[in-house]
Every structure is written in C-alpha cells, then in structure tokens.
Amino acid sequence: MVERRMETRRKLPPLPNAVEGNVVTRLPPEPSGYMHIGHALSGLVNYLYKEMYGGKVWLRFEDTDPRKVRAEYYDSYRDGYRWAGIRWDYEKNNSDDMELFYQNAKRLIEEGKAYACNCSREVVRRLRSEGLPCVHRSQTVDVNLELWDGMLEGRYSEGEISLRLVGDMSSANTTLRDPVIMRVVEAPHPLKGERYRVWPTYDYAVSIEDAICGVTHVLRTSEFMLRDELQNLIRGYLHMPNPTFVEYERFEFEGTPVSRREIRSLIERGLVSGWDDPRLATIVSIRRRGIVPKALKEFAERYVALTQSRKVYSWDLLYAINRKCVDDLTPRMFFVKDPVKLKLEGLGEFDVELPLHPTGRLGQRRLRVSEELYVQQDDLRSIGEGGKVRLKHLCNVTLRSISDKLAEGAAELGPPEPGLRVIQWVPVNEAVDVRVLIPGPLLKPDGTFNELSLQVEGGVAERSVDSLEVGAHVQFERFGYCVKDKLPMTFVYSHR
RNA sequence: GCUCCGGUAGUAUAGUCCGGUCAAGUAUGCGGGCCUCUCGAGCCCGAGACCCGGGUUCAAAUCCCGGCCGGAGCACCA
The missing domain is CATH 2.40.240.10 (Ribosomal Protein L25; Chain P)
Known part of the structure; x- marks a missing residue:
C-alpha cells in the first residue's frame, strides 16, 4: 500500500505552492452538454493532485447561463466523474449563491469598483475593442446603486443594462477592459426557475466561488489563461485570496472531435448515431467502446503533462493501457x-x-x-x-x-x-x-x-x-x- | 488584425528554470526474434527526435535575437 502510494506520487509532477494536507481543487463543469474524455482527464488531474497531497475537491457546476444549462447534463457529469473513479468531497452549484453575488455586486458599486451601464451590447463591444470608456463609467455611486436596484427589480429587460467592473480600459489584456459582471437574462433556469433575472457572468462567479470554496489550486485548460489576471483583480477588490493557477492545453485524441458544436452537427447530418456513438469521445461512448476507468486514471498519471503545448493523443496510448487493465479479467x-x-x-x-x-x-x-x-x-x-x-x-x-x-x-x-x-x-x-x-x-x-x-x-x-x-x-x-x-x-x- | 502561449522520434512525454554527466531517457506504435494451443499477454533486439537561421560560450535541446509553423483569447458563453 505504501509502495503503491509512492509510485503514484512519482508519476505526477509536483504542484507549485502545494501544502501537504491542504490542497483544494475543483471540478467545474458547465452542464450544457455531454461530458467527454477531456473533462474526465482534467477532472482526474484535479482529483489526483488532491489525493496526492491530501485535501478536498469540489464538484461545482458553473451554471450561470440559464439559456445554456440543461437539467439532464448535471447528471451526465456526476455519472461521468463517478465512473472515472473520482470521489468529490463537496458539491454545489454556482446558481445556489445568487444572493452572495448580489451582495458583493452592491459592495463593488459602493466602493466605486463597478457601475451600471446602459450601453447596447454593440457599443460595449466597440468601446472595449477601442479601449475607451463610456459615459456611464463616471456616474456617481448613487446613480449606480439606483440603476442596480432597478435591475434587480426587473425594470430593465435583457440587453438594456449591465453591471460592469471598473477594470483597465486600456489594458493589453482585453478581459480587463471593464467586463460585464452581471446581466439580465430573461430565461428560466433549469434549477432555479424564474426566481432570478439578473445573473453573474463567468469570471465574476468563478472568482468569488473559488475564494469561498477555499480553492488553493485551479488546474484548468489554457483557454482561461488571460482570465487569471481579471479573476485576481475581482478578488482583490473583494479582499479575497487568490489560488495558484496551473493551466494546460486541452486533451484531444486523433481523429475525434471534441467541440459540442461539431458533434451536434455530425449527429444532425446523420453521420454518427448519437452522443454515444462508439467513434465519439464522450464518456458514454468510450464506455461503450470498452475503456475502463482504471485505464483512464493510469493514462492521466502517465501521459498527461500540464504543459501548454498542443496535445493530440494517439488512441493507441490509451488502448495499450486499457488492454493491460482488461487482459486478466476478460474471458x-x-x-x-x-x-x-x-x-x-x-x-x-x-x-x-x-x-x-x-x-x-x-x-x-x-x-x-x-x-x-x-x-x-x-x-x-x-x-x-x-x-x-x-x-x-x-x-x-x-x-x-x-x-x-x-x-x-x-x-x-x-x-x-x-x-x-x-x-x-x-x-x-x-x-x-x-x-x-x-x-x-x-x-x-x-x-x-x-x-x-x-x-x-x-x-x-x-x-x-x-x-x-x-x-x-x-x-x-x-x-x-x-x-x-x-x-x-x-x-x-x-x-x- | 491585435494580444498571449507553445514547438524533443508517428504519438505522448523526460530533460530546458540552475549550459557540460544528452552522440538525448521512457511509454506507445513500427520492424525483427523468442515464447505461448490467439494475431492477446510476456521476454529480447532494432530503426526512429532536439522547427529553421544567426549569436553568446571552451561547451547550447537548454541562454539571446530573428524567422517559420501550430494553438488559444479578443462575448451581457463558460
């Protein structure tokens, strides 16, 4: 047993800033589609590091876009992670914390770190790309507070108003140019129904959640890299601690589409039979194809590198491990x-x-x-x-x-x-x-x-x-x- | 277009931070052999890589500059 632990430990490279017994990671799915092998591998990375150092791992659904989220997909992820052998310590939904997002939004407004903006989507986009502030940025706190209350009371419809963070309109990192942190969405949420019409955006929700969940390490794919700075800025305004970020390229497999858009199109054109077509890399597909959880875990330990070079794995690497896992047990x-x-x-x-x-x-x-x-x-x-x-x-x-x-x-x-x-x-x-x-x-x-x-x-x-x-x-x-x-x-x- | 990030065998990686022990390690795949009442497993052998060009240095996969190629981001998505 001790022997085995040591071996596991040797396989994954050490995690920066990790304190023995206190590594908190997270599984942050957006329940808007079927879970695939890339999510499982990323989940495994978060889980294995938590196991390696000792700590906790959260399953936290990033479900703050009511229009994209679907009830059935929550279970797709729960089942998928469970199947992959991941046991999480805590579970929550970002949508459970709406009051918290509201409170902090008010605080940001009061401290002059956020303002209500009536610019249209197009104007916001244009000014952001030009690096220019709009007139609303210099509104008084009182005006902002009143507009914010109006937002919450439902006086504005979708697209008419948003709450924006005071960032840096001329930053080279465009995510910092006064991003929208709260917006009106007039669509029912699969879990919350019509209870809320003002929803946080990703960066805002995730910044706060990572902090209050006590997340010490954010291990995620690198399309989020530019957001580190923004998320830290938000937490800075709120006097919340920042995690250590480790970002790596997505895990892809040869000849296999990962994007939901692409898979959906293949299904619609009748080229594959559905989300569980054995040629796909969704969890339901790879299970159907005979990949076993143990193999996936060993694959994560042996072949996954947390680097930023592009990865397109050959299926053979997984098959070889799978074959060895399955050989002794298979009639x-x-x-x-x-x-x-x-x-x-x-x-x-x-x-x-x-x-x-x-x-x-x-x-x-x-x-x-x-x-x-x-x-x-x-x-x-x-x-x-x-x-x-x-x-x-x-x-x-x-x-x-x-x-x-x-x-x-x-x-x-x-x-x-x-x-x-x-x-x-x-x-x-x-x-x-x-x-x-x-x-x-x-x-x-x-x-x-x-x-x-x-x-x-x-x-x-x-x-x-x-x-x-x-x-x-x-x-x-x-x-x-x-x-x-x-x-x-x-x-x-x-x-x- | 702008901004980031990367580039080691077919694939995934170790080594790069702190230059020499790297004529580059590992796994998989490939070729050959052994073994086996499977084309599986196991064992042995072999071929196979530092993107290109300059520079620094006694010495560069490793440091610097330029190029080329690839990826990501530039949403009131996450």
Whole structure:
C-alpha cells in the first residue's frame, strides 16, 4: 500500500505552492452538454493532485447561463466523474449563491469598483475593442446603486443594462477592459426557475466561488489563461485570496472531435448515431467502446503533462493501457468472421471444455462439437488444400478440399502438432450470428468526415456469448477485445 | 488584425528554470526474434527526435535575437 502510494506520487509532477494536507481543487463543469474524455482527464488531474497531497475537491457546476444549462447534463457529469473513479468531497452549484453575488455586486458599486451601464451590447463591444470608456463609467455611486436596484427589480429587460467592473480600459489584456459582471437574462433556469433575472457572468462567479470554496489550486485548460489576471483583480477588490493557477492545453485524441458544436452537427447530418456513438469521445461512448476507468486514471498519471503545448493523443496510448487493465479479467471466446463450413468426417459429436483464459483462472466454457464447424475463410485460403491446421483446443486437421461454401478435412484428435497454425472455430449447431462494430477515426487528418470510420464485421460466435451481459468484455481470440453492446447480437470492438 | 502561449522520434512525454554527466531517457506504435494451443499477454533486439537561421560560450535541446509553423483569447458563453 505504501509502495503503491509512492509510485503514484512519482508519476505526477509536483504542484507549485502545494501544502501537504491542504490542497483544494475543483471540478467545474458547465452542464450544457455531454461530458467527454477531456473533462474526465482534467477532472482526474484535479482529483489526483488532491489525493496526492491530501485535501478536498469540489464538484461545482458553473451554471450561470440559464439559456445554456440543461437539467439532464448535471447528471451526465456526476455519472461521468463517478465512473472515472473520482470521489468529490463537496458539491454545489454556482446558481445556489445568487444572493452572495448580489451582495458583493452592491459592495463593488459602493466602493466605486463597478457601475451600471446602459450601453447596447454593440457599443460595449466597440468601446472595449477601442479601449475607451463610456459615459456611464463616471456616474456617481448613487446613480449606480439606483440603476442596480432597478435591475434587480426587473425594470430593465435583457440587453438594456449591465453591471460592469471598473477594470483597465486600456489594458493589453482585453478581459480587463471593464467586463460585464452581471446581466439580465430573461430565461428560466433549469434549477432555479424564474426566481432570478439578473445573473453573474463567468469570471465574476468563478472568482468569488473559488475564494469561498477555499480553492488553493485551479488546474484548468489554457483557454482561461488571460482570465487569471481579471479573476485576481475581482478578488482583490473583494479582499479575497487568490489560488495558484496551473493551466494546460486541452486533451484531444486523433481523429475525434471534441467541440459540442461539431458533434451536434455530425449527429444532425446523420453521420454518427448519437452522443454515444462508439467513434465519439464522450464518456458514454468510450464506455461503450470498452475503456475502463482504471485505464483512464493510469493514462492521466502517465501521459498527461500540464504543459501548454498542443496535445493530440494517439488512441493507441490509451488502448495499450486499457488492454493491460482488461487482459486478466476478460474471458476468451471464439468469433469467426466470414465463416465457411468445414466438414470433418468421422469427428462425431461430443462436448469439449475450453478455458476462458490462458491462465485457466477464469474457468471453462463447454461446447458441443459435431462434424460441422465454422472456420474463417482467409485462414482456409492461406493454408490451402492439402495443408494442415490446428483447431485450437480441439484437433489437427488436414484439409482435403476448399470451396467458397464448404471445406472438407480429416480430423485427428489429440495434442497439437507442433508448427501448425492455430485457429479458432465455432460448431455450426452452437453458432450465433453476430456483428462487430469497429470504430475508427471519425475525422480524416484534414478534419473532414471519414466515410470508413465505422467498419462492421459479420460472422458467427460460439453460443457462450449469450451468457455475457451488456457491457461485458470479451476477447475474441485472434480478433480483439470487444464489448457486448446494447444493440442485439452486436459487439463493439475495443482494440487488439 | 491585435494580444498571449507553445514547438524533443508517428504519438505522448523526460530533460530546458540552475549550459557540460544528452552522440538525448521512457511509454506507445513500427520492424525483427523468442515464447505461448490467439494475431492477446510476456521476454529480447532494432530503426526512429532536439522547427529553421544567426549569436553568446571552451561547451547550447537548454541562454539571446530573428524567422517559420501550430494553438488559444479578443462575448451581457463558460
């Protein structure tokens, strides 16, 4: 146990400013879409560091845009994080703290750090890009207070007014140019209904939340880099402590879109079957494809670097780890693609017991063998007439004739003859028709849709697959690891 | 366009801060071999990289300058 801890510790680089026993991190999803592998990896980073040093981790939903947030997605993240093996210590929603945002807004106004602005969206945008203040910036505190009250009382409709922070209109960091911190949104919130019409913006909400949650380390992707300064400024005004920021590039995977917009478009065009299409990288997809949580965690420890260089991981890196996680626990069974009937005269009918795993540790399965077996077309062809082959765990065979539909041979029971190719087989009367979906890169290197991204192999499997539950792993020998899918008689290929 | 940030083998990284031990380590992938009643696992061997150009220095992957390439941000989204 101690040994293991040390090992984990060696894997992730040390965290700056970390105090043993007091590292507080957070999982900050916006519940506006399905969780994907990038969120899981980022979540894992936050969780693993908290585990490494000791401390707490928050699950905090960043749900302050009522128009984007949907109730169903909260659970997508809870389920996803839980599945990834992340256990959080506290949970809250930013939308739970509206009164707090209001109080602090008032305080900022009173201290001359915020003002109510009646400029239109377009004017705000233009002046910000030009680095120029608007007339409202110099309003008195009393006027601002009155306008703010008016906002809260519902005297203004959406777009008519906003509360802006007094920042630095000429800063090179444009986020600092008097950003809007509170605005009117006339849309119901999935959790709060119509109770509020004035909502905080991201930077304002997150600054306050990170401080009151006692977050010591913000580990996030680098599109937020420019916001550090702004968020620190807000906390400075409010006399709140700042966390340490560690920012890193997004985690992407070869040939796999991450943006929700892109995925939605693929779904709408009918190019993928839905959010759980096995070619996607949503959590539901990678589960369906057979990625196990342990593998994801080890991947995070071994391959994730908190650097700002662009990362596009090869799926092979994940597959290799996954294969090792799954190998010892996964039963072996026979699947024959492109099956051809092989008649072995005089073989008779009898039961055989085959090990479910090469180590023998997973027990046996029983098959009733008769004279007719299915074997793979390409195996027969490469062995050829007159050639010999070993049917694994069954018999040696001399092939007498081969045609497209039927082959014939002579069986010789007993131990394997050295040097023969060993192939899998399925008794004709024990065969079930199955298909295997093989997900590949959804996008070509140029970013366009890959027409060949989903291959389907048809064939027969031994009847034992009936006993597998949906979601169970199986290794089809000489084919690859697969997962029994929710679709009938279907398996999804994981990897070799 | 403006502002940031990056660039080590196919991929992901270690090394870069504090120049030499780096003719560059690891994993994966690839090639070959061994082993195995799977094309899986395991073992062994091999090929494969410091973006380019200058400069500083006895010495540069590491420091400086310029270029090229890539990414991000520039919302009353998060």
